[in-house]
Amino acid sequence: MRRAAASLAITGLLLGTALPAAAETAPAPTSITPDDLRPHIAYLASDELEGRAPDSEGGRKAVYYIASQWSAAGLQPGAAGDSWYAPVDMVTVKPLTGSMQFHTSDGKTVPTPERMLLLSGRDRSAALQRVPLVFTGYGIAADAAAPDLSGKLAVMLADHAPGEHRDLAARAAALAAAGASGVVLIFDPGDPVSRLRGGWYRQTSMLLADQARQPAFYGGMSDDAARRLFAATGDTLAEARLRAEADPALAEPMALTADLSASSDVARLSSYNVIGKLPGTDPKSGAVLMLAHWDHLGICRSPEAADRICNGAVDNASGVAVLIEVARRFAQAPRLDRDIYVLATTGEEMGLLGAKAFVEEPPVPLDRIVAALNLDTLAIGPAGSPLAIIGRGETPIASDVAKVAQALGRQIDADDDANAYIKRQDGWALLEQGVPTVMANGAFSDSAQLNAFISGAYHGPDDALTDATELGGAAEDADLHVALGRYFGDKQRYPARGRGEPPKR
Numbered sequence: 001m002r003r004a005a006a007s008l009a010i011t012g013l014l015l016g017t018a019l020p021a022a023a024e025t026a027p028a029p030t031s032i033t034p035d036d037l038r039p040h041i042a043y044l045a046s047d048e049l050e051g052r053a054p055d056s057e058g059g060r061k062a063v064y065y066i067a068s069q070w071s072a073a074g075l076q077p078g079a080a081g082d083s084w085y086a087p088v089d090m091v092t093v094k095p096l097t098g099s100m101q102f103h104t105s106d107g108k109t110v111p112t113p114e115r116m117l118l119l120s121g122r123d124r125s126a127a128l129q130r131v132p133l134v135f136t137g138y139g140i141a142a143d144a145a146a147p148d149l150s151g152k153l154a155v156m157l158a159d160h161a162p163g164e165h166r167d168l169a170a171r172a173a174a175l176a177a178a179g180a181s182g183v184v185l186i187f188d189p190g191d192p193v194s195r196l197r198g199g200w201y202r203q204t205s206m207l208l209a210d211q212a213r214q215p216a217f218y219g220g221m222s223d224d225a226a227r228r229l230f231a232a233t234g235d236t237l238a239e240a241r242l243r244a245e246a247d248p249a250l251a252e253p254m255a256l257t258a259d260l261s262a263s264s265d266v267a268r269l270s271s272y273n274v275i276g277k278l279p280g281t282d283p284k285s286g287a288v289l290m291l292a293h294w295d296h297l298g299i300c301r302s303p304e305a306a307d308r309i310c311n312g313a314v315d316n317a318s319g320v321a322v323l324i325e326v327a328r329r330f331a332q333a334p335r336l337d338r339d340i341y342v343l344a345t346t347g348e349e350m351g352l353l354g355a356k357a358f359v360e361e362p363p364v365p366l367d368r369i370v371a372a373l374n375l376d377t378l379a380i381g382p383a384g385s386p387l388a389i390i391g392r393g394e395t396p397i398a399s400d401v402a403k404v405a406q407a408l409g410r411q412i413d414a415d416d417d418a419n420a421y422i423k424r425q426d427g428w429a430l431l432e433q434g435v436p437t438v439m440a441n442g443a444f445s446d447s448a449q450l451n452a453f454i455s456g457a458y459h460g461p462d463d464a465l466t467d468a469t470e471l472g473g474a475a476e477d478a479d480l481h482v483a484l485g486r487y488f489g490d491k492q493r494y495p496a497r498g499r500g501e502p503p504k505r
Contacts (some may be wrong), residue, residue: 022390030343032478033472034323036153039212040321041067041379045313045465052312053298054271054346060296062320068342069324070276074331078341078363086273088346088357089209091266094403095120095201100184100219101444102229103130106253109231112225116193118200119219121262126216128261130179133229133254137161137244138278140178144249148177153258155229156500157244158185158220172215182217182260186226186237193222206350208357209268213385217260220376229256271295273354275363278330278340285491286332286368287339289328290320290481291355292375293426297459307461314453314463318471319375322478329482336489337407338370348376348426353410355429366430370496371397371488372437373481377444380453383472384444387480388418389476391427400494404487405440405480418444442473461491 043049043065049058053222059406067077067084079086098119128148138161139154142147154175158168166174172183187193200220201229207214221229227237233255243297244250296312311317327342343363347353359366387410392398402412421444422428427437444450456461 002053005504010389017495020308030331032322032475032482035477036325037318037321037379037471038465039472041313041317041376041465041469041471044317044320045311046462047311048307051298051300051310052294052296052317054295055269055348056298056429058298059271059346063346064395066274066320066324067276068134068292069076070274070327070342072330073328075276075278075327075342078275078343078364079273080361084274084276086275086361086363087355088271088273088349088354088355090206090269090347091122091209092121092204092350094204094205094265096263096265098219099260100221101259103257103259104135104232104233108232110229110256112221112228115197116222116225117219118193118197118221119217119260119262120200120205122214122216122218122265123264124266125263126180126261128217129258129259130257131260133258134180135240135244135250135252135254136175137247137250139166140174140194141248142166142174146174146178147249147251148179149191149251152180152279153182153217153260154180154215155183155184155186155226155254156165157241158187158191159501161245161248162361164206171173172218176215180215182219183215185220185407186307187222188221193225196220206347206353208353208360210360213297217262229254229489232256236309244302258382264347271354273346273358274344276327276342277363278327278335280340281337282336282337282491283339285337285343286490286496287340287364289343289369289372289430290323290375290485291343291345291372291426292316292323293345293354295349295354299351300459301461305461310459310461311464313465313469314379315377315458316348316375317465318474319377320377322375322378322474322481326481326485327428330485336486337491338489340489342486345426352426352429355426359429359433366433366435369430370436370494371400371457372430372435372485374425374427374439375441376439376472377480378441378477379441379452379469380449381446381473382470383476385473385476386413386445387440387442387443389438389440390422390425390444391420391431391438392416392420394419394422395433395436395438397440397488400487401438401440401482401484408480408483410476410480417447440484441477443477
């Protein structure tokens with residue numbers, strides 16, 4: 001999928017500008033302080049980097065800065081080809097036009113007004129004629145053998161089957177992997193197409209560039225349109241739903257064909273994950289992964305705005321700053337039993353794309369990762385904030401995280417409210433694959449404080465570093481992650497317990 005790992009050259013020549021000097025290699029103090037974190041945040045969230053958008057000069061400066069810091073600290077490159085940089089190619093797709101027309105086997109057109117239908121295409125312009133329809137129920141069940149859908153239009157119920165937890169994108173991707181040229185959803189009666197139409201054609205989809213995982217056409221139809229189609233074949237939608245509930249591997253030809261056409265605005269982006277490594281003394285015992293996303297929204301306001309840059313100081317220069325300093329502590333300490341990998345991802349703001357790319361082509365087999373710890377949006381709470389554990393109840397390592405935190409004197413947040421964010425952070429891409437993953441920090445323990453940030457500076461020009469930016473909690477979280485790395489990296493203190501099961505969501 002991705003190009004060979006052409007290095008960005010650690011000299012920074014491709015960037016055409018001087019970057020801050022890498023960290024000195026003198027022994028680091030045991031505790032990480034706000035003063036350790038502030039210079040990293042100041043540079044990464046500076047106007048010079050223009051918001052760190054993927055495939056921008058500011059984004060390239062960010063990845064070079066992270067690699068230079070880790071290199072100077074004594075880490076090794078962790079990506080393929082002995083590189084710091086793992087290419088991640090992405091696309092954005094904004095639907096412009098789309099149309100569908102359905103025909104019976106004797107050539108008659110089934111009356112389905114445009115107001116009942118939605119269709120978008122993966123490519124700039126595409127059209128197919130007389131594509132056979134196949135009713136696939138709720139989609140291919142995760143544990144079912146995939147039928148051959150080559151050259152077919154898969155018609156899928158949008159709601160979930162009993163016990164089905166995969167989202168629509170995952171179910172559509174499974175149908176595309178089985179060869180479907182397109183996927184068309186049947187919406188519930190409570191989801192009228194007229195209400196969905198505006199958002200459908202305004203929304204920009206953001207995907208990894210390996211589009212073989214995505215159907216060439218993606219659409220939807222109202223419950224009324226679906227009833228018309230089934231009636232044209234002598235069937236009913238109600239009976240089809242019953243068959244779908246009885247057979248999770250349902251794939252029924254519908255004696256219908258479709259003419260499809262769509263146009264989209266497509267842009268391709270090239271970016272990078274940054275990966276560093278500290279080899280352990282017993283690599284066979286597994287690996288520990290720590291990660292944070294480096295990307296943000298870039299120039300996010302119109303030319304006439306007084307401040308056009310979304311600097312992303314809290315989200316997520318703060319997490320990257322902690323990751324840099326935690327990695328430096330590990331590099332300057334005796335080696336642990338297990339390998340330590342540090343990962344700075346791109347494309348998180350585009351839908352966890354960098355994390356998903358890492359999962360697709362990991363530098364270490366996923367089943368060797370005994371624990372993964374995500375760092376995101378840390379600079380909100382003061383020192384002494386209780387610890388929220390996003391992933392508690394979803395992965396076996398959450399109890400170990402709590403145990404290590406309590407040994408440091410941290411109070412654990414009593415509720416699981418922070419789990420509302422479990423799918424909105426890079427750790428979700430790992431959790432979906434059964435990798436034991438949590439995001440633990442003090443910033444998510446105070447709902448009022450967090451909501452004030454989200455409803456205020458979040459994803460706007462005001463998320464900038466100031467003298468008032470609270471780094472006490474971030475420093476405390478950094479010390480916690482040093483302790484967590486030492487705990488999970490020690491095969492005696494933490495014997496590997498297996499990957500566990502993906503969350504049922």
